[in-house]
Amino acid sequence: MLKNVAAIAFDGIAPFELGVVCEAWGIDRTEDGVPAIDFALCAPKPRVSTSMGFDLHVEHDLSRAAEADLVCVPAVKGVGAMGEDVLQVLRDTVGRGGRVLSVCSGSFVLGEAGLLDGRDCTTHWMHAERMQAEFPLANVIPEVLYVDADPIITSAGSAAGLDACLHLWRKEYGSKIASIVARRMVVPPPREGGQAQFIARPVPDCAAETLxxxxxxxxxxxxxxxxxxxxxxxxxxxxxxxxxxxxxxxxxxxxxxxxxxxxxxxxxxxxxxxxxxxxxxxxxxxxxxxxxxxxxxxxxxxxxxxxxxxxxxxxxxxxx
Structure with a gap:
């Protein structure tokens, strides 16, 4: 059962996507009947810069991720090379039976760690072509909101990260709990269920120009x-x-x-x-x-x- 979640911060991290995983896993909702999640933000160094020009002070180092059931990787500006210490944490997480979830361009970090080889995955549509070129052994699916290739979950743009997190809430704790979490965030619960290798597609828009x-x-x-x-x-x-x-x-x-x-x-x-x-x-x-x-x-x-x-x-x- 998913009870312990860590998010990794690093230089160039996108604050909104970091906020997505903090909102999904870091809020105490036990008064609403939601199981308690032990959530922490960790980083390879105490101070990291964000993509928006301000810095974050991070209390925990990467050793905190070693005990997590789920390690979340938010988006990163520039999608450059990641430190080997971060990549090893992700490999170790999967190796010991944990899950790794990326939001938007955070999927490139998973690719650098070799976790996407032979797997279905996704990222923001703007990055999909580049991602497939950089990680040719991955099967990049650009048109979906998220891909659950358990234990690797990848999601597209910012809001899709919430869908992926709600999907995991639902997968672990059922529809009722996922709905409570979604209601507290004032977002609709995802109608798509899933299993390993399940791919959730976006709900079609009915507000077309003439149709x-x-x-x-x-x-x-x-x-x-x-x-x-x-x-x-x-x-x-x-x-x-x-x-x-x-x-x-x-x-x-x-x-x-x-x-x-x-x-x-x-x-x-x-x-x-x-x-x-x-x-x-x-x-x-x-x-x-x-x-x-x-x-x-x-x-x-x-x-x-x-x-x-x-x-x-x-x-x-x-x-x-």
């Missing part, structure tokens, strides 16, 4: 016919023009966008209800359980039934 109302209607009526032809007719466009416009405004094909919406809706019903998988498949527009199983497993790396076993809320959690 926003249609996207909202699709999300609210997933059981309808959402073929390109049917949607193009509703949008008063030819199928070819509609498909081109849809990709331009959402970054995805109509089929991929709709499928992702259906998977997310299925996740919610699997967690919050006892309805049969066959019924859920019909409700979210997959038609039957076999089709839903195929799409769900491909998107989430776990079957609908397996997901339900791992993440279904108890009656107390559903009414909390």
């Amino acid at each position: 926003g109302p249609l996207l909202s209607w699709i999300a609210e009526n997933l059981g309808e016919d959402h073929s390109v032809e049917a949607l193009a007719q509703r949008a008063l466009m030819s199928p070819r023009t509609f498909a081109r416009r849809f990709r331009a405004e959402t970054g995805a094909t109509p089929h991929a966008w709709v499928t992702n919406q259906r998977v997310q809706a299925a996740e919610h019903l699997l967690e919050a209800s006892d309805a049969s998988i066959e019924w859920i498949a019909g409700e979210v527009g997959f038609g039957n359980s076999a089709t839903m199983r195929q799409h769900f497993t491909r998107a989430r790396g776990i079957s609908p039934q397996g997901y339900r076993v791992s993440f279904q809320c108890s009656d107390d959690e559903q009414t909390a």
Whole structure:
């Protein structure tokens, strides 16, 4: 069980991303029923400079990380070479069965430590191409919010670090606790669950330039016919023009966008209800359980039934 968390500070550290991990793990929420986390900030030297021009005084040295269940690596300006002492701490953490989590460009530090070789991982989209070039043995996935390749968790830009931390809260302590943590931070709890190698994709934006109302209607009526032809007719466009416009405004094909919406809706019903998988498949527009199983497993790396076993809320959690 995750009970001890350390964040590493170093010269060039980004204060906001450091704040993300401090907020996620360093706040005492025991009065709300959240398990206590022993959190500490550590560094290779007592004083480190930040990317914003001010310094931090850090009480703990790197030996503090040796006892942590999770070591967090925030973003760093310039993504330059990291000291061998920091890299060894990260290797040792994984070697003794701990986890390492990076936020944004902090993933480069994990790459320098050799922890991304042969693993799925992510970083901020602006750095993805460079990261793949510098660490060719890693499988960089630029379009996702975070990647859980346990024991290595990598996340994209600043807010995605919160998603990754909430994912770990949920993975360790369940949906109810993760929701309490999220509510205290005034952010929505992530709907994506997961397991080792699970990749959580960003929720599609319904505020597209011209298709926003249609996207909202699709999300609210997933059981309808959402073929390109049917949607193009509703949008008063030819199928070819509609498909081109849809990709331009959402970054995805109509089929991929709709499928992702259906998977997310299925996740919610699997967690919050006892309805049969066959019924859920019909409700979210997959038609039957076999089709839903195929799409769900491909998107989430776990079957609908397996997901339900791992993440279904108890009656107390559903009414909390």
